[in-house]
Structure formats: structure tokens, C-alpha cells
Amino acid sequence: MFERFTDRARVVVHRAIEEARVEGRRPVGTEHLLLALLADGDALAGRVLADAGAVNADLRARIARHTRSGVSGLGEADAAALREIGIDLTAIVARIEESFGPDALREAAPAPRRRWGLRRHDGGRFSPRAKKVLELSLREALRLRHRHIGTEHILLGLLREGSGLGALVLTEAGLHLDDLRRRVETAVRAAA
Amino acid sequence: MSQATELAAAAGSTDPRVGLRAVLALRRLLERLEVVQVDNARRQGWSWQEIADALEVSRQAVHKKHAGRPAVPGNREA
Numbered sequence A: 001m002f003e004r005f006t007d008r009a010r011v012v013v014h015r016a017i018e019e020a021r022v023e024g025r026r027p028v029g030t031e032h033l034l035l036a037l038l039a040d041g042d043a044l045a046g047r048v049l050a051d052a053g054a055v056n057a058d059l060r061a062r063i064a065r066h067t068r069s070g071v072s073g074l075g076e077a078d079a080a081a082l083r084e085i086g087i088d089l090t091a092i093v094a095r096i097e098e099s100f101g102p103d104a105l106r107e108a109a110p111a112p113r114r115r116w117g118l119r120r121h122d123g124g125r126f127s128p129r130a131k132k133v134l135e136l137s138l139r140e141a142l143r144l145r146h147r148h149i150g151t152e153h154i155l156l157g158l159l160r161e162g163s164g165l166g167a168l169v170l171t172e173a174g175l176h177l178d179d180l181r182r183r184v185e186t187a188v189r190a191a192a
Numbered sequence B: 001m002s003q004a005t006e007l008a009a010a011a012g013s014t015d016p017r018v019g020l021r022a023v024l025a026l027r028r029l030l031e032r033l034e035v036v037q038v039d040n041a042r043r044q045g046w047s048w049q050e051i052a053d054a055l056e057v058s059r060q061a062v063h064k065k066h067a068g069r070p071a072v073p074g075n076r077e078a
Helices: A007-023 A030-039 A044-051 A056-067 A076-084 A089-100 A128-143 A151-161 A165-172 A177-191 B003-010 B016-043 B048-055 B059-066
Strands: none
Touching: A007 A030, A007 A128, A007 A151, A030 A044, A030 A056, A030 A128, A030 A151, A030 A165, A044 A151, A044 A177, A056 A165, A076 A089, A076 B016, A089 B016, A128 A151, A151 A165, A151 A177, A165 A177, B016 B048, B016 B059, B048 B059
16 A cells, blocks of 8 residues: 555655654554654654644653653553562562663563464554554545645554544644644645 | 451451462462573573473473473573
8 A cells, every 4th residue: 555655755654663663562562653753853744743843852752752652561460469469579670680680670571472374473563542543644644635745644644543642642732623624735735 | 356356357368359369470480480490490501491490381282381491591602
């Protein structure tokens, strides 16, 4: 489905895949697409986001707050459950970090269980929402009668999908999705 | 609430939800500890067979589970 993507839009998709890979979270989510859009400040989507007041570092931190699971890589609920049976997770983390360096336990993410029939290295798979965003970017392009899919269409897709982590952190940061959509459409018309 | 039930609530709850949740958390912790320790063993040049013996599982099992990860940087000569 990527034939109509502009070079810049392709870079965004690749960057999103890279963001997901670095994080060690397997599927590419809407938050990775957002970070990738923000990274290209010269592209239309990046410009609109910056003009609307989106700050790359702030959004990245917000995303981390939603996805991060502490120094142990386990969540607070896990720590509480372990306390319940007399295991002090912080003590274990301290010992492991003493021997293997900071974040050793957090970075030791076990591979997700593989199901039969799935390729082993399927880096670049997309979450259902991220997939939806890309489908919607195509639909937005069609709606605007554009023959290509650019970063602006990906952003429109992300805004239209509206319920992924990417859209959530934008809202949290005080941006309004409808307002952003209008800004993109205005910028598209200006560029035409 | 009697002292006994208070103790049960505090230490080993008889509520399956509490107990099973602890098992789940323990499994998550175990999986991470295994990754840390297997990587450490590989860095120190241990063979899959040696690691398997230490974990009391088959060599195939340990290889299948851990060989897919990118090689860990270490002082092992490649």
C-alpha cells in the first residue's frame, strides 16, 4: 500500500518502525508514527504540529509515561503482587543493577511468544490502530483528490483515527485534534 | 476481623486473584531474570548446552528461546 507514499512519508514510516524497534515494543503504534512525524520539522505535518505548539521532547516524555513500566520492566501492579508474597522487587532490581549495570532488568525484555506461522523477525508490524491510521491516510488523500500520500495525510489519518496513544498525548499536551485537522487542511490549500 | 484472618490477608491471601496475580508477576520477573542471566552466560562464553544443563532444560529449548536475540556485546571473541 506504500506505492503512493512520497519519499518523506516513506521516511516517516521507516522512522516509526525504527522508533518501535529501539523501544523494544514490537508493533509500530500510533505514538511511533507521531514521533516520526514530529522528527521531520520541514515536512508539512511537522510544520503544522510545531506551529500548533507541539513540542517533540514533551510529547516523547508523555508517551514514555504511558508506556514505561519502571526500572524493573514490570509494572507497579506486579511490584505490589510480589510484595504480597514477600518479594521486594526493588531489592532484586538493586542487586541486578549492581552486577549488570543500570536498567539491566528493564532492558531484558523477553521475546514475545511466537505463534506458529508467524515469521520470526517481523520487525515493522503495525498495531491495528497504526494500520488504521495508514489506511485513513490513503482515504484522506483520496478525499482531498491528491494522487500522493504525504506526511500531511498520515497526520490527518492519525487525527481521524483519534483514539490511539499518538492522539491521546496530543490532547494531553493541550492540542485539539479538530483544530489540528483544520490547520493541516489550511496548510495543504496554501501549498497547493 | 480476627487476628488470623488479618494475617492471612497480609501475607498469603486465600483469594485466588491475589495469589494468581503474584504468580503472574513472578513469571514476568523470572522471564527477565532468565534473559539477564542467559545473556551473561553467553558473554562469558558458555555454550547453549552448558546453559541448558544449568537451567535443567533441553539445549533446543534454551536455544529456541534465546538465540533469536541480537548478540550481546561483551568481551567474547567472535
